């Protein structure tokens with residue numbers, strides 16, 4: 001009999017795992033997904049889909065024909081509600097139970113709930129339904145307050161501006177993007193919003209959101225009151241692990257895994273994507289990534305380790321992240337290390353800068369880069385990080401782009 005793999009979670013990590021399992025071996029693969037929608041990709045939800053430049057047809061992760069051809073069984077619209085690791089069985093919300101030889105947990109994240117609850121008009125942004133609902137409110141002239149200046153909030157603000165809305169972006173941190181892009185590029189990205197007509201309120205917290213759709217008041221802790229028709233709250237996300245209570249798995253801000261992405265302490269279980277927490281080889285600590293490329297890379301790695309248990313390979317993260325805001329593309333690769341050096345290549349002063357901020361470890365070897373509007377440099381940085389190039393070599397090799 002074929003090895004039976006059950007994948008719980010029908011988003012990018014789950015679907016790419018299922019596809020890789022089928023491409024690499026002859027496992028019997030079933031994907032269980034809580035969302036009833038056909039599996040779709042999330043990055044366009046805060047970009048092209050929200051701005052109206054793409055329709056739903058562009059975001060499918062696989063077609064029905066792909067699934068049928070690969071022999072992947074999809075059970076959508078039903079959540080996993082419990083896990084019995086001793087009996088190797090997953091309990092479903094519809095009362096059914098599914099047995100497995102290997103289980104892959106790919107249940108990702110849910111948007112962190114809003115601490116403010118007006119009557120209506122408040123939107124989170126994690127699912128296709130969230131994006132579709134929000135888009136209906138992004139009409140020219142509508143006032144929108146976005147709370148949270150991380151990637152998703154910043155992208156929502158940019159999409160709302162593109163749709164002709166009046167937008168305010170609020171975050172208690174002075175330079176919200178510094179969290180991911182570092183202080184220099186973070187400050188630059190923050191300024192881009194102001195340049196595009198966004199009323200940026202950074203370093204200011206939110207006290208309350210009251211009223212109803214079309215007539216909302218956002219009270220800030222500096223005494224300001226912002227009026228809005230629509231409020232978007234993008235304040236992070238939390239791992240979907242409630243269904244794993246009592247399973248015997250180690251749950252600590254995600255499903256704790258070893259370097260092969262196998263869940264710690266329980267045989268026959270792997271975790272991939274945003275829900276997985278695993279030992280990062282460069283950082284020497286457990287990390288959980290909330291980024292698309294990590295989800296697809298882990299899917300490939302876990303599928304290989306399940307298919308070839310005698311030749312398992314530790315997960316090697318590329319740590320690649322991108323964000324599109326207005327006509328800006330921000331790309332990050334690697335992880336800056338404390339105690340390292342930093343060098344800027346390119347021009348940050350131009351209207352639309354093209355630049356790369358290179359990071360090296362304490363020995364001067366490149367370990368990370370943050371690149372603005374210069375995808376070619378990103379590719380070069382990726383190679384140089386893999387080679388362990390020195391900062392001097394990197395500066396020589398990166399041809400400075402012409403000033404625009």
Ligand SMILES: Cc1cc2nc3c(=O)[nH]c(=O)nc-3n(C[C@H](O)[C@H](O)[C@H](O)COP(=O)(O)OP(=O)(O)OC[C@H]3O[C@@H](n4cnc5c(N)ncnc54)[C@H](O)[C@@H]3O)c2cc1C
Nearest residue numbers: 009011012013034042043080107108109273274290291292
């Ligand atoms: C709006 C938005 C924009 C983004 N933009 C970017 C970007 O530009 N660049 C980038 O690198 N990353 C981006 N990301 C992050 C990227 O989309 C995620 O890293 C990726 O979706 C993670 O995939 P995942 O499959 O691990 O988890 P998720 O996408 O969270 O999917 C988990 C799936 O599991 C399902 N599920 C949960 N619990 C259960 C259960 N008990 N039973 C069955 N099913 C369950 C959920 O319904 C969901 O379908 C963005 C994310 C969002 C929300």
